[in-house]
Amino acid sequence: MRRPLRQMIVLLGLGCLLAAAPAAPAARAENLIAALSADRVNIESNFTGTRIVVFGEIARDALTVARPEPYDLAVVVSGPEQVVTTRRKGRFMGIWVNRDSETFERVPSFLAVHTTRAPHEMASRTVLERHRIGLRNLNLPIAIASDVPIGDRDNFREAFLRLRVQNGLYQEQTDSIEFLSDSLFRTSVSLPANVPVGEYTVSTYLLRGGALLAQAEQPLTIAKSxxxxxxxxxxxxxxxxxxxxxxxxxxxxxxxxxxxxxxx
Incomplete structure (x- = not known):
């Protein structure tokens, strides 16, 4: 009889402690709401390029934890992925021909990155690479076995990025996201005349103190008509x-x- 009585006393004591303890507040966090000025772009014979506006709001409530660091935002517009071969010319018997080459896979056909400040100031390289925030943080996986020396592969990567930027297919703009108020923001992304058709993804990321707080994603269709x-x-x-x-x-x-x- 003593053992059941002892267990009952312990359970009653725990119940009293739980009833007396203050209830912990529910965890709260920022919420990111984003939208596009147009979710479809039609390319016709007179198409010379256009712009889309990405806008939204950082939603908070009274229980959101105050943070000393300012908010950082990144908007990444990514086009359909493709396999791309970068070639380097060299002289052969007095003429210029394609010699070495490097093939990359899962390469976005179009990439536009808009941020509130330089990407390396916003978060760690791991976070930036995971979400393709910044051209320098874009992973270019090699599609096939390469004969290019490891020390020379960075030259092919740099050449690929340089050509894409020259053609207007890759762009990175810092300080390009405008805060209309403490929580409202907007930015304008330029789509060149040679923008590839396909299904795009517009991702918006909210960061603070190097941590990713929230993200939103919208589809964008670019099609010929x-x-x-x-x-x-x-x-x-x-x-x-x-x-x-x-x-x-x-x-x-x-x-x-x-x-x-x-x-x-």
Whole structure:
């Protein structure tokens, strides 16, 4: 009888302690709300590029823990991934030819990074690489076995990034996110005339003190429309028919030009 009585006394004591202890407040954190000015961009014959606006709000409540560091934001617009080969020319028997090459996989066809300040000041390299915040933090996995010496691979990486930046397909802009208030923000991302078509991802990251607090993601579709869409689908989905039509059109155009400019 003593053992059950002792257990009952212990349970009653624990119950009294739990009832007397103050209830712990529920954990609260910032919430990130983001949206796009347009979730679809149509490319027509007169397309010369456009801009999309990414805007949003940092939502907080009265129980959010106060933090001494300022908020950092990063907006990353990433296009469809592809396999890309970077080649280096060299002289062979007096002429310039492609010699060494490096093939990268899972490479975004388009990448735009907008941040409130320099990426290396916002978080650790591990966090930046995981979310592709900054061109210098973009991983370029090698697709196949490479014959390029390890010490020379950085040159191919630098050449790849340089060419993409020159073509307007890669861009990085710091101090480009505008705070309209303590919680409202916006930024404008430029899409060049040669922007690839496909399904894009627009990711917005909220950081503070090097830690990722919240993130939001929206889809963006860039597609050809009208006659351009018809030609694009014909070329990629029915390549043989597209080739025959192109040859037939070239023959017909040559014949028609001969008829028009024929001398009697």
């Amino acid at each position: 009208g006659f351009e869409q018809f030609t694009y689908r014909l070329a990629y989905e029915y390549s043989a028919l597209y080739g025959l039509l192109a040859v037939a059109l070239a023959i017909f155009t040559g014949w028609l030009a001969g008829v028009i400019f024929r001398r009697d």
